[in-house]
Amino acid sequence: MQKNELPAVLAALAGATIWGLVWLPLARLTALGVSGLWTTLLVFALIGGAGLIPLIIANRRGHCPLTFGPALLLIIFGGLTNLLFFIALTETTVVRALMLFYLSPIWNLLGGRLIGKGRITPRKLLMIGVSLAGAFILLGFHHSHSPSWNGGDTCALLSGLAFAVSVVGLQLSPSTPSWALTVIHWQGAAITALIGIILFNPPAPDWGQLHLWLPLLIFFAVGMQGAASLSILYSLTRLESYRVNILMLFEIVVGALSFALWSGKTIAAHEWLGIALIITASLLDNLRQDHTAPDNINN
Numbered sequence: 001m002q003k004n005e006l007p008a009v010l011a012a013l014a015g016a017t018i019w020g021l022v023w024l025p026l027a028r029l030t031a032l033g034v035s036g037l038w039t040t041l042l043v044f045a046l047i048g049g050a051g052l053i054p055l056i057i058a059n060r061r062g063h064c065p066l067t068f069g070p071a072l073l074l075i076i077f078g079g080l081t082n083l084l085f086f087i088a089l090t091e092t093t094v095v096r097a098l099m100l101f102y103l104s105p106i107w108n109l110l111g112g113r114l115i116g117k118g119r120i121t122p123r124k125l126l127m128i129g130v131s132l133a134g135a136f137i138l139l140g141f142h143h144s145h146s147p148s149w150n151g152g153d154t155c156a157l158l159s160g161l162a163f164a165v166s167v168v169g170l171q172l173s174p175s176t177p178s179w180a181l182t183v184i185h186w187q188g189a190a191i192t193a194l195i196g197i198i199l200f201n202p203p204a205p206d207w208g209q210l211h212l213w214l215p216l217l218i219f220f221a222v223g224m225q226g227a228a229s230l231s232i233l234y235s236l237t238r239l240e241s242y243r244v245n246i247l248m249l250f251e252i253v254v255g256a257l258s259f260a261l262w263s264g265k266t267i268a269a270h271e272w273l274g275i276a277l278i279i280t281a282s283l284l285d286n287l288r289q290d291h292t293a294p295d296n297i298n299n
Contacts, residue, residue: 008238012247015231018224020254023089023097024262025220032213034205036087041193043221044082044186051183064180066173071184073169077162079188083196084159091152094259095271098252100156101163102278103131127281134277137270178236182229249279 029039058064088097170181196202205213235244252275260267267275 005239008235009247011231012235012239012244013250015228015235016248016250017254018228018231019248020098020251021258022086022220022224023094023255023259025216025224026086026089028216029213029220030090032205032209032216033203034213034217035202036090037083037193037196037200037202038205039217039220040083040086041190041197042217043225044079044189044193046218046221047226048183048186048190051179051186055180055183058177058180064177065175066180066184067176070169070172070176073172074166074181074184075188075191077169077188078166078185079190079192080162081159081166082185082189083192084155084162088152088156088159092150092156095256095267095275096153097156098255099135099274099278100153101160102249102252103135103157103160130277131281134274134281137274137277178233182233186225186229249283252279 026036026039030036034042055064059066085097085101088101166185173181232244232248235247256267256271256275259265
């Protein structure tokens, strides 16, 4: 690593660290009566709304070309990525949510094949096998009894699938700046959360207790989601995207360790093995990426 790359490397690690800790404010907001759907709506409406005016100005000046199809993919599936992942973190364990989300390399591979971005080779099939082995071990399939499964696990798995579909939108938008795609992603998360609130009608936050939870929500939106995204954007302007994706795997370690320290629970040996296998698969997936591949951003 060259010296001038150190700030970008540190920025990527900082973004991964922040994202590995998002379960903490989510858990606190849930305890204060702000559900996952409402948190998603308020957080992404705040930062997505703040980015709307720069997005419109850049588009009108011709600096930010947008194509309807890819933008729609990003709004719908990029939004679902964050929405489902936030819900997963409140409904299942942090370790399981992170690991099931990081099965996304499988979906990335299949999605890339569907749009003609690559062939399925023996090396890629090995990556799929390692990912699935890690997931089976993590979820307890190595035991004789059937592993437990809950709605949070389903949300985490679907979040990884939605992320892979949103990456297709990124790959089809090579001329659109990364910051603009990030803003569209945020706005998509707010829109999908609003639809979810309309459909499922979860309890609204206690507006009378606004002074208790609003400061935390603003910090979560700006100080965590916004700061993490900007950190990753900075690193993507100075490093190849495959290197940033590898550095982002630090999120898994931070999330698993912080959860273990905070809860006082020990991460079981089979969970560590599952983590190691899925990280290995993600490394294989990222190392196969071409250095000129389009930049993309995680949850």
